[in-house]
Amino acid sequence: MYEEDEEGEIWSGPIALVDEPANALEYLQSIYRNPSEPDGRRMRAAMAALPFESPKLAVSTNLTSQDFAALLDKAIARSRGGEAKLIEHRPDQPPPTWSGPLRGGGDER
Numbered sequence: 001m002y003e004e005d006e007e008g009e010i011w012s013g014p015i016a017l018v019d020e021p022a023n024a025l026e027y028l029q030s031i032y033r034n035p036s037e038p039d040g041r042r043m044r045a046a047m048a049a050l051p052f053e054s055p056k057l058a059v060s061t062n063l064t065s066q067d068f069a070a071l072l073d074k075a076i077a078r079s080r081g082g083e084a085k086l087i088e089h090r091p092d093q094p095p096p097t098w099s100g101p102l103r104g105g106g107d108e109r
Contacts, residue, residue, distance in 0.1 A: 025052050
């Protein structure tokens with residue numbers, strides 16, 4: 001069988017290994033694992049096989065009889081850990097100012 005590679009050159013040779021693959025994924029694997037195949041064909045076969053070889057990460061959840069809002073409220077209460085955190089601030093004092101050199105080493109405008 002003749003096939004054109006990415007550079008437009010005609011290449012004549014075996015399309016896959018001698019063993020007959022059982023399904024399409026095995027066929028693609030036989031192409032990208034065969035070092036006698038042109039690099040362009042091997043790359044296309046690897047890209048086509050990739051979604052079937054590496055699972056996609058996904059999030060799944062199982063909700064019980066409680067509704068989502070109740071579960072969310074429990075999670076928020078759990079993350080707070082009891083008492084609310086207090087930030088001390090005196091509004092009568094101005095914020096501190098910095099009179100030192102600026103970082104970054106750039107010229108000042």
